[in-house]
Amino acid sequence: MFEMDAVIVAPRWMERELAEASDTLRTIYGLEVQVETINEDKGRYFIDQNRNQVNGIKLLGYLRVLKDTKLPTVWLTEFDLYINNFNFCFGLAYRNIAIVSLFRLRNQNEKVYISRLRKEISHEVGHLLGLKHCADDKCVMYFSNTIMDTDNKNEHPCSRCKLLLRRLSSGISTHRA
Ligand SMILES: [Zn+2]
Numbered sequence: 001m002f003e004m005d006a007v008i009v010a011p012r013w014m015e016r017e018l019a020e021a022s023d024t025l026r027t028i029y030g031l032e033v034q035v036e037t038i039n040e041d042k043g044r045y046f047i048d049q050n051r052n053q054v055n056g057i058k059l060l061g062y063l064r065v066l067k068d069t070k071l072p073t074v075w076l077t078e079f080d081l082y083i084n085n086f087n088f089c090f091g092l093a094y095r096n097i098a099i100v101s102l103f104r105l106r107n108q109n110e111k112v113y114i115s116r117l118r119k120e121i122s123h124e125v126g127h128l129l130g131l132k133h134c135a136d137d138k139c140v141m142y143f144s145n146t147i148m149d150t151d152n153k154n155e156h157p158c159s160r161c162k163l164l165l166r167r168l169s170s171g172i173s174t175h176r177a
């Protein structure tokens with residue numbers, strides 16, 4: 001759908017997650033994925049000692065400077081994230097950068113864990129490509145308040161969001177031309 005590249009950056013020990021994340025972006029959005037591994041989880045520098053969680057906004061600000069790119073870029077972190085008034089967030093996206101936290105996706109059942117991961121990746125990249133939240137609770141762009149919302153939704157955007165994506169992608173190719 002999108003004739004462009006996306007970048008996924010993760011600590012090198014997240015091999016399985018990297019493979020699933022790349023496959024998700026290829027399958028759902030038709031993105032060419034560049035995978036980059038790093039030696040540490042950057043979340044560790046932004047832990048709020050009182051909450052024992054990572055300040056998502058601060059981490060995002062840092063990552064923007066660390067890797068200056070125009071491509072949609074997703075960073076994976078092991079740490080639990082929070083922003084402003086929320087107790088936690090599964091991920092966040094701003095302009096071309098997104099962060100997805102694995103922390104609350106973990107499950108003894110590997111299939112459940114991977115399915116959650118794919119949905120959260122798909123959701124945040126949906127934002128990077130221009131989608132907003134969707135009212136359809138089966139759509140990947142539905143806002144997850146709890147992990148149950150994530151388990152309930154699909155990894156794909158609904159037909160309405162797909163249509164929006166097609167418009168956005170044609171807008172991008174016109175712009176590029
Ligand atoms: Zn969202």
Ligand SMILES: [Zn+2]
Pocket residue numbers: 134135136139140141142157158159160161162
């Ligand atoms: Zn939708």
